[in-house]
Amino acid sequence: MSWQKSIEELRRRERLAEKMGGEEPVSRQRGRGKLTVRERVAFLADPGSFHEIGKIAGNATYGADDELEHFTPSNSVMGRAQLNGKSTVILADDFTVRGGAADASIWQKMVQAIKMAAEYRLPLVQMIDGTGGGGSVKMLEKDPRTYIPETPGWNEITHGLTQVPFVSLALGPCAGMGAGRVAASHFSVMVKELSQVFVAGPPVAIALGEDVTKEEMGGWKIQGQNGTVDNVVNSEAEAFETARRFLSYLPASVHELPEREQPNDTPDRREESLISIVPTDGKTPYKPRKIVEATVDKGSFFEIGHDWGRGIVCGFARLDGYPVGILAGDPFFLDGAWTADVCDKVARHMDLCSQFHLPVVHFVDCPGFAVGVKAETAGVTRAGVRAMTAIYQADVPVCSVVIRKAYGLAGSAMMNQSRTKWRYCWPSGDWGSLPMAGGIEAAFRKELAEAEDPDALKAQLYKKFDAIRSPFRTAESFYAEEIIDPRDTRPLLVDFIHHAWRTLEPGERRIGFRP
Structure with missing residues (x-):
């Protein structure tokens, strides 16, 4: 006496399930290239x-003898x-x-x-x-x-x-x-x-x-x-x-930390291309993905959301085998200004990294929030405040590398600046409450209008304020913690991730209200 007959019936039903919707629907599925x-x-x-x-x-029908007649899984x-x-x-x-x-x-x-x-x-x-x-x-x-x-x-x-x-x-x-x-x-x-x-x-x-x-x-x-x-x-x-x-790149759950993989790259690698990747004119765009790929472990950058919110590049990467979140401003799109969709993308990515305990590296190039009727119609103000709040609510370490522009509210949201500023600035850094371009004309409108040679005065003013906005003057007052050789970026980021990892704690994330 055994249950062999029941096992045979079980196997029969399993074979019926494997037929899925039947020969014709399966043929149609494959015919669609699926x-x-x-x-x-x-x-x-x-x-x-x-x-x-x-x-x-599934759905079964039985005959008068209570034997299975038809089965749809x-x-x-x-x-x-x-x-x-x-x-x-x-x-x-x-x-x-x-x-x-x-x-x-x-x-x-x-x-x-x-x-x-x-x-x-x-x-x-x-x-x-x-x-x-x-x-x-x-x-x-x-x-x-x-x-x-x-x-x-x-x-x-x-x-x-x-x-x-x-x-x-x-x-x-x-x-x-x-x-x-x-x-x-x-x-x-x-x-x-x-x-x-x-x-x-x-x-x-x-x-x-x-x-x-x-x-x-x-x-x-x-x-x-x-x-x-x-x-x-x-x-x-x-x-x-x-x-x-x-x-x-992620842990199995929020109750664990992400796993480090065996490093496939040297931690002290210095990429010579970084010394000249940002044009010296302060205007010509560059490709931020090249900076990311030159500084993270080779082949480790995984981009998320390439086709939307294109003023910011988001993704994951590894530094000396440790997984990190990546943000990088993209000057090819509105000079990297934060539009409403960029703000949504920033908030979503910061939430993702914070929830699953990935430290973040932010390559900063942001001239501020997008300005104009189109931007306001899209709700940039509300979206911008939500993005800033997401960054300040994040409970993972953030290292900011200021590549070029950092202006206004959006430029300030490179990290939670009330915490330790683990930040490096390239000599191409250009920052302030508003850009010099256009600001000089607005501030000296009266003087320019009354000048005998407005063009000469404007050139003189630009020369003066160009000197004032030098990143070295910012560093003199410790408003820029470190100005670095761009080629040193990877070794410094590897150093950051080793320190950041010591602060991580697994567990559920609790955040407050977000406007």
């Missing part, structure tokens, strides 16, 4: 490491796996079963995955490919009533975001709840031409009078440039690798 949910899990996870939970959950696949040797929870949508509609996913599986991630302190990776919500209006024929909307699991999502890294990969059309899950993450990725993210799809927009396609309404050119998603990639394989790399 992997199936089980192929995605296999590509994302370390080989042979995925342990599925709830595989035989849930369109939600979940379980535990290893990613780069680290335990992770995976939650993946199956578009071949009713287009990934939420009412076919068995919502308890999603909630179970999120609870497991938070309670057992494991990162969560979601592969989202679904129409969300309650599916088609046709479902009302089967269950002829409507309901007051409720979103099971949102409390668990809200809590989980405070505990462990959430990564969302948009791998198809993501609407309603699917779109919400993409946005409710610490890091999100879209695949060009393959995925779209929107509150509701084109049929709803058309009914409201806007005739658009999925790509026109929620494609990567929109969502990658407005910050709804962080990164845009060219293929599903690249999305999987991007997720793995993002997680490599």
Whole structure:
């Protein structure tokens, strides 16, 4: 007497689950250039490491003899796996079963995955490919009533975001709840031409009078440039690798510190190119990513949010093997001025680094908040104050390297300046409450108007104030702590990270009100 027959039935049901939505839907999925949910899990996870939970959950029908006649698996696949040797929870949508509609996913599986991630302190990776919500209006024929909307699991999502890294990969059309899950993450990725993210799809927009396609309404050119998603990639394989790399910089949960990797670079490396990378005219832009890459461990810079808030470069990197957050002003975009979207990007990145205990290196080049009607219409004042507050609420060490401009309120937000100023200034530094250019004409308007030779007086005034704004004069009063040879930047940052690491403490983050 044994349970062999039951085990055989279990294996039969598992084989049925592996068929997903059936031959035709699977063929359509592949015909769209998309992997199936089980192929995605296999590509994302370390080989042979995925342990599925709830595989035989789904919709079953039974005949008169109570034998299973038909089985459609849930369109939600979940379980535990290893990613780069680290335990992770995976939650993946199956578009071949009713287009990934939420009412076919068995919502308890999603909630179970999120609870497991938070309670057992494991990162969560979601592969989202679904129409969300309650599916088609046709479902009302089967269950002829409507309901007051409720979103099971949102409390668990809200809590989980405070505990462990959430990564969302948009791998198809993501609407309603699917779109919400993409946005409710610490890091999100879209695949060009393959995925779209929107509150509701084109049929709803058309009914409201806007005739658009999925790509026109929620494609990567929109969502990658407005910050709804962080990164845009060219293929599903690249999305999987991007997720793995993002997680490599973070601890499994806020209750741990990030791990140091074996250094692959010399700590005292001095890059000769840094002595001339910033043009001496004070106006011509330079490429900040070259400065970042020259000072962090070789090959370690991982950019986040390339396509939005382009006045600031954000990402992760390593210094002598230790993970750090990176901010760098980009003078190619409005001279690096902080627009509303730049401010949102700064606040989001500082929150991310602070929550997961990554010290921050800020390469400063900021002429202030963006000025003008367009900037004010976009809400730069409120966004700017929120960004400044996020920086002052951060509880991780920040090292600022002032590359060039630092003006006004935004220029002051290079760090929490009420704390120890671990700061280095390049000789190209240019700072103050407002830029000299234009300020001299405004301050000496009367004198210039009355002068016999206004141009000569203006040249004389510019020469005088150019001398006054020398960074050496600032250093004389200890308003600039150290002016350094740019080539010494990497050795000094390596020194910073060793000291910063001594101050880090794991645990949940508690912040106050943010205006």
